[in-house]
Amino acid sequence: MKRTAPPDADLPFALVARVGQALRLAALEKDGASHGLAVGMTLADARARCPDLLTAPHDPVEDGKLLAALAGRMARFTPMVALDPPDGLVLDITGCAHLFGGEAALTRLAMAEAGLSARPALASHAAAARALARFERGQAGGEEGLRIRALPIAALELPEASLSGLRRAGLKQLGDLASRPMGSLAARFGEEAVAKLRAILGEAGSPITARTAAPPIRADIRFAEPIGRTQDVLEVAETLLEDTARQMEARRIGGRRFVLRLERADGALRHLAVETALPTRDAAPVVRLLRERLESLADPLDPGFGFDAMALAVPRHEPLAARQTSSETEDREEETIAALLDRLATRLGEDAILRLHPRDRHSPEKAQALVAAARGLPGATQAPALPRPLFLFDPPQEVSAIAGVPDGPPLRFTWRGRAHEVRLAEGPERIAPEWWRHALGHLPETPLLTRDYYRVEDGAGTRFWLFRHGLFEEQTHPRWYLHGLFS
Amino acid sequence: MVPQPSPSRVPLPPPLAAGHLHEIHADADGWAAALGFVLAAVTGAQKPTAPPIVLVRAAKTRQGLQPCGAGWAQLGFDSRRLVIVETPDSLALLRAGLDAARCPGLAAVVLETWGPLPDYDLTASRRLVLAAERSGALVIVLRGDAPPRASAAQTRWRIASAPSIALAAQAPGHAALTATLQRQRGGASGLSWLLHRDGWQGGFHDKASLADVQPAPLSGAVVPFPALRAGETHRAA
Incomplete structure (x- = not known):
């Protein structure tokens, strides 16, 4: 799968992976074969044939993620989508094709949706479709049974030893095998060869395991009469939370984010969302958070003529094992502190x-x-190892300072209009600028300023952290800044 | 190795007791000294799983001061224990502080406030006192540049930084501060201490008791041992 366009589209592009001791081509772009390249070739051979080959390391994990995402997108064509490792998807389009204008139209749409160079194949069962997609040469056409029989024996995906044994026996196509008694094939090439062959021919079933998305966790309720009081809303929310808690308990998860949807009688919608730091299934803390959210709303909840339906969804959840009610105080303390932080985060915002x-x-x-x-x-x-203050000024505050000798600590400085006489001083601690983080920081023409930090104490006993911004070689009149306060 | 004050001397200041509300007044210059005083009270009880400290402050501090984790670590305070709550205004600050004070299991709740703070009246402080008593948390209201006001707090302190004992080469010494106990519920008040941070024991001590814990002068070839902490003896030997 090619994910990013190579820098120069004319040059061939390949992904390489380490197989044993050699780097081999793991994937090729579409026209790689025209340059004499093939998957599985060592990188040295490939470079000999095609010196300007561009390569990138192969990342199977990312490929797996892309394939899973693709499988998710294919759900628009059929609910039955299965992964076909290593790099294929099987779609069961039984009863779906007519919705998209026939099988050919559906295939075209699915290819467009995928957006990758891929080979589609349609067959009456999954194993045949896989074999046709991967091993059929030339133009697809004709009756399915004949096409399958014309497939090379590589479509059986057997170990190389078995395949060469078959080839030596003069059996080159599946049709050659299909016409022979299965018993003798099994005796010579193993049970597996026969099982594969029967699956591709459709004599044995080849079921697919469709990916199923876990159903979302939600609960809803409708009222015969609209409700309007905040207390009633929260009580209903508690009932809904207990309902979702049962669903979550069965799946051993706990909610991190809860969204309450309030449907007003006149059709207006209102969403209330709260988040917790720890996954939870308990209703009471979430109700407290919802109450907190209601109180901190900029425009209060306007029930109008009342809410006639409510729904609660848990869009974010995490694993949470079933737990016995713990009697250990430490656990409980951790939970109460987490609950406190949740409450404050709901009221003041997560970034507070x-x-x-x-x-x-x-x-x-x-x-x-x-x-x-x-x-x-x-x-x-x-x-x-060197002293650091208790508080830092953000940003550092400029002070006017007078130093005795150019490279020495300040004798006195003025901060916020007050003069401080320096009684004791220690330093400098020289902290270089982070030149490696700047594009031209290492060049002598564009110097970044070094800081010389001093710990000083004034006559009243206040201890400051001051720095001179720039050495005298770097700057003629370096400025002084106050950066921190020591206890 | 805890210094025992002799009876002739004024005893060390009473510790900031948990389960009570304490007020600490300081001006801008003594702000770090006041925080050092608080940290000395909080780091005293180090447990393997130390409970967190909640520092409630206004989002836009007038000073532009940020706590510096490295500096706190040097005073023996693990910055993983610190939770900072930023509030938009003083009313939200008091509310968040009250909620935190009600939460059991916290080591301390520190409210960092500036200015007169009209919302912090007798009722508000009484609420904090009740919350602290119930949860057993140490609740501290740091008040910067504020006139003292009647409140239900257990103690009221004024902290200012003091000249330290210079180290070699005229370097500033360990932190020093003057702590004035302006008010104490049911106890003596109006006392003042000049406290120096003890470089190797942590915490603050007055100068006289600090002299007690100095290693004894060498006499002959005797190896001085008091400078070794318990647990390091075998390594040094």
Whole structure:
């Protein structure tokens, strides 16, 4: 499968994979054969035949994902779609073709939908379709039984030893095999050869296992009389949550996102969505979150003449094993803290609940990031060897400072209109700019400014973290900035 | 190796007790000192699975100050325990703080506030007190540039940074601060301490008790042992 267009469309393009000790071509673009290339050839041979061959590493996992996505798209033609490994799809179009104007039209549509270079084949059962799609040469046409009999014996997809045995016996097409008694074939080439042959000929069944999407988790309810009070809405929501909890329990999942749909009597729709940090099946915390959401709405819930239907969907869920009610306090504490953070996140927004994530960066202000707590737990912060302040100014605040010697610590500085006399000073800690992150940062013509950090204490005992932005070789009049406060 | 204050000296300040509300006043210069004082109270009880600390602050702080995880780690505080809640206004801040104070299992709830904060009245502080008593959490209201006001808090402190004891080559020493206990419910108040962070024990001590824990001067060829912490002895030997 070719996913991205090669830079130069005229040059042949191939994917290579390591097989044993050699790099071999795993996939070729459509006209690869015209350059004398074939799948399975070593890369060295391929380069000898075609020196300007473009290659990229083969990624079977990504291919699998693409195939699964393609299978999902094929659901518009038939509900029965199965993967046909390694790189095929089987569609059972029984009873579906007339909806698209016949089999040929459906095939054309499916090819257009796929958007890849692919070979379609139609047959009365899956094994024959696979064999025809992969091994039929030349123009497709004629009666299906004859086409199958004309297939080469490679269509049996047997090990090379069996295939060469068949070839030596002068059997080149499936038709040659089909006309012989199966018993002798089985005795000579094994049970598998006969089973494959019978499947392709349609004498044995070749059922497909269609991909089935798990049904969405939802519950809905309709009222004989519209309801309008918020309390009633929440009580009904609790009933719906209990219903979805039963569905989720059977599938051993817990909801992370709950969407409540309120249908007003005059047709207006309203959606309320809440999210939890941990997967849950309990109704009570979700109801609390819904109440929180209702209270924090910018425009309050307007029932009008009342809601006459409600539905609850759980669009996002995660595995959650069935659990005995735990009596361990630690578990419960973890849950109550998670519930607290959910409640605050519902009220204040997900980006208001933050955790400090350490980053592997050189600049002090980039060595950490505030990330929403819902995006996962941070790693541990290593205490650096040199002192770091308790608070950082973001951005650093410019101060006017006077230094005794050009490269020395400041003697006094003015911050927010107040002069501070430096009593004690330590430094510098020289922190280089991250030149490797800038396109031209390594060139001497475009220097980035080095920082010299000083830890200073003024007469009143306040400890500051100041830096001079730029060395004197880099700048004639470097500026001073206040970057942090020590305890 | 805990320093035992002699009876003639003023005892160390009472610790910030869990299950109570404490107010800490500081101005902009002493802001980091106040936070250091809070952290010293919180890092004291290190457990293998230490409970989180919730820091509730206004989204747009006047100062533009961000907590620096590396600096906290150097004071022995694991930044994984920190949860920051940013609130749009002071009312939301108090509400979020109250919700957090009601949640059992947190090590501390710190409300970072600036200015007079008219919403923080006797009722609001009483609510926080009740929540802290029920959940057993340590609830601290940091008040920056604010006049003291009547409240239901257990203690009210004023923290300011103090000149440190210089290290070699005129380098700033370990953190030092003056802590004034302005008010204490059912206890003495009006006391003041000059506290220095203990470089190798953690926490704050006054200068006199700090002298107690200095390694004894060498006499002859005797190896000094007090500088070794328990658990490191065999490695050093």
